[in-house]
Amino acid sequence: xxxxxxGPQTLGxxxxxxxxxxxxxxxxxxYPLFADSYDVGNFSYFLIWIFMALGLCLMWGYxxxxxxxxxxxxxxxxxxxxxxxxxxxxxxxxxAALVLSVVVAMIAAGILGYxxxxxxxxxxxxxxxxxxxxxxxxxxLGQTAGPEWHIGTARLNGFNGMKGMDxxxxxxxxxxxxxxxxxxxxxxxxxxxxxxxxVNSGIGNVIVATRENPQRAEMLGYDVRKYQLLTFVIGxxxxxxxxxxxxxxGQFITPSSIGLPAAAMPIVWVAFSGRSDLTATLVGSFLLLxxxxxxxxxxxxxxLVLMGALLLATVMLAPQGFVLGIGKLVVDRWPGRRPRDxxxxxxxxxxxxxxxx
Amino acid sequence: MALVEVKDVSKRFGGLTAVSDVDLTVNAGxxxxxxxxxxxxxxxxxxxxxxxxxxxxxxIFFDTxxxxxxxxxxxxxxxxxxxxxAPSVFKELPVRQNIxxxxxxxxxxxxxxxxxxxxxxxxxxxxxxxxxxGALSHGQQQWLEIxxxxxxxxxxxxxxxxxxxxxxxxxxxxGELIKSFNAEGMTVLVVEHDMAFVRQVAQRVTVxxxxxxxxxxxxxxxxxxxxxxxxxxxKTHAH
Numbered sequence: 001x002x003x004x005x006x007g008p009q010t011l012g013x014x015x016x017x018x019x020x021x022x023x024x025x026x027x028x029x030x031y032p033l034f035a036d037s038y039d040v041g042n043f044s045y046f047l048i049w050i051f052m053a054l055g056l057c058l059m060w061g062y063x064x065x066x067x068x069x070x071x072x073x074x075x076x077x078x079x080x081x082x083x084x085x086x087x088x089x090x091x092x093x094x095x096a097a098l099v100l101s102v103v104v105a106m107i108a109a110g111i112l113g114y115x116x117x118x119x120x121x122x123x124x125x126x127x128x129x130x131x132x133x134x135x136x137x138x139x140x141l142g143q144t145a146g147p148e149w150h151i152g153t154a155r156l157n158g159f160n161g162m163k164g165m166d167x168x169x170x171x172x173x174x175x176x177x178x179x180x181x182x183x184x185x186x187x188x189x190x191x192x193x194x195x196x197x198x199v200n201s202g203i204g205n206v207i208v209a210t211r212e213n214p215q216r217a218e219m220l221g222y223d224v225r226k227y228q229l230l231t232f233v234i235g236x237x238x239x240x241x242x243x244x245x246x247x248x249x250g251q252f253i254t255p256s257s258i259g260l261p262a263a264a265m266p267i268v269w270v271a272f273s274g275r276s277d278l279t280a281t282l283v284g285s286f287l288l289l290x291x292x293x294x295x296x297x298x299x300x301x302x303x304l305v306l307m308g309a310l311l312l313a314t315v316m317l318a319p320q321g322f323v324l325g326i327g328k329l330v331v332d333r334w335p336g337r338r339p340r341d342x343x344x345x346x347x348x349x350x351x352x353x354x355x356x357x
Numbered sequence: 358m359a360l361v362e363v364k365d366v367s368k369r370f371g372g373l374t375a376v377s378d379v380d381l382t383v384n385a386g387x388x389x390x391x392x393x394x395x396x397x398x399x400x401x402x403x404x405x406x407x408x409x410x411x412x413x414x415x416x417i418f419f420d421t422x423x424x425x426x427x428x429x430x431x432x433x434x435x436x437x438x439x440x441x442x443a444p445s446v447f448k449e450l451p452v453r454q455n456i457x458x459x460x461x462x463x464x465x466x467x468x469x470x471x472x473x474x475x476x477x478x479x480x481x482x483x484x485x486x487x488x489x490x491g492a493l494s495h496g497q498q499q500w501l502e503i504x505x506x507x508x509x510x511x512x513x514x515x516x517x518x519x520x521x522x523x524x525x526x527x528x529x530x531x532g533e534l535i536k537s538f539n540a541e542g543m544t545v546l547v548v549e550h551d552m553a554f555v556r557q558v559a560q561r562v563t564v565x566x567x568x569x570x571x572x573x574x575x576x577x578x579x580x581x582x583x584x585x586x587x588x589x590x591x592k593t594h595a596h
Binding site for chain 2: 008202205206208209212213215216217218219220221222223224
């Protein structure tokens with residue numbers, strides 16, 4: 001298990017890295033003790049989006065599939081949570097609604113992914129098809145304002161969005177505020193560790209091999225389509241988890257959380273952070289969301305323009321990602337690092353800096 | 358006993374017929390060389406055998422099973438393994454990981470680790486195991502890809518110009534390596550221009566020209582065929 005956590009596909013290994021990890025985790029756990037409830041709620045909101053970013057990192061950075069469909073699955077799961085929570089009632093049923101809505105998103109990803117991957121769609125066309133699906137869903141949901149658009153007692157409500165669902169709850173205990181924050185932290189730790197183990201496993205080896213050279217990977221006896229589909233379903237399922245948690249957190253969801261500006265956001269987070277590494281994506285996306293939210297308080301338009309500028313700057317100046325670049329600098333300058341472990345470290349650094357995929 | 362049978366296979370790309378009505382049999386346990394000038398259709402025939410191209414007509418059998426409609430990965434799982442013409446390794450991954458990815462299809466646990474070290478030593482790549490595959494020389498990349506193909510322990514090893522970019526010493530060593538695997542029972546089909554290498558390894562030779570089989574037999578018989586010698590190999594090579 002430890003070998004999988006510290007494998008070749010992830011930067012950050014050994015005692016120093018994991019010590020830092022636990023320090024950050026402890027800080028995150030004690031944060032609600034010192035912060036007011038408004039800030040804790042805001043932090044929960046930032047953390048909601050991390051799953052979507054990690055999912056895109058897996059698909060794009062490790063699997064070589066640039067998907068613009070993260071908000072498609074975010075929307076599918078978000079609306080599914082709303083429909084299920086409203087129809088199944090509140091209380092513990094909301095937990096079932098959360099799980100089922102993620103399953104619905106993964107099934108949708110399985111269907112869309114099957115037709116794309118078995119149909120031979122790859123490269124830029126993968127992005128175009130997923131973006132098209134996203135826009136179709138956003139436009140479709142936007143025209144569902146009439147009373148005829150309902151599933152059970154859940155009204156879709158067009159651009160006004162769906163509302164009226166309960167937040168996550170266990171019996172009479174609503175998972176809100178600090179409780180929601182701790183659930184988010186726990187989920188992020190579980191997802192992060194699971195993804196690290198996945199990409200460093202034999203399956204992860206094939207996922208990366210497929211990104212590098214799908215024909216060679218197939219000539220080693222791997223049905224690369226199955227590995228691509230698996231990557232797509234997991235990555236999209238994580239976007240679904242974000243969507244369901246978002247709906248539960250705010251008790252509403254609108255088509256604007258699916259449309260083009262929203263669909264571009266995960267790309268910016270992951271590109272800025274460094275798509276080739278899970279840790280860089282986790283840290284970078286959190287920082288970016290925090291900055292974006294802080295600026296949005298004063299001007300949402302300014303925040304959007306800054307995000308666009310940041311994407312441009314990333315592409316022009318640090319195509320491997322700013323956070324990853326800084327992380328690599330720290331690793332390279334760490335005393336004693338190079339002489340002890342020069343070969344693999346250099347290989348990792350060059351691989352992770354590559355902007356060919 | 359025939360391990361591979363190519364029956365009446367043709368491949369057209371638009372108006373160009375790259376392979377035309379080819380019948381080829383590769384017997385189990387032999388080293389069979391495909392030779393011929395550039396554009397003869399050798400690499401196309403290779404890709405037809407491994408499934409990278411579907412044939413326009415004809416059938417391909419492996420170990421008596423019709424594999425014409427099978428995808429490449431399924432053919433590899435049956436016991437084929439190929440080294441492409443241009444080095445086709447995972448350039449952004451370390452050498453060791455390239456070998457690991459190939460080995461994990463066949464081995465697990467300690468057995469895989471042992472085989473990994475054995476292959477790296479055999480290929481003279483142990484010192485470079487931590488390097489990126491793309492940082493290796495052309496010849497080393499050829500070796501690495503041969504190692505990845507060997508890692509699958511195939512019944513049939515297909516090598517498309519395995520010695521391109523290698524020094525004479527490396528070429529000779531590659532030949533000896535192929536002969537040693539053949540001695541253990543592996544069937545090998547090789548496309549090669551280097552006649553010294555063909556002399557070193559070939560037990561049977563097929564000459565392709567303009568997509569058709571031009572001649573076949575053992576190398577000495579082929580070399581004594583004046584038409585083959587003059588038109589495809591050149592007098593200086595033949596004698």
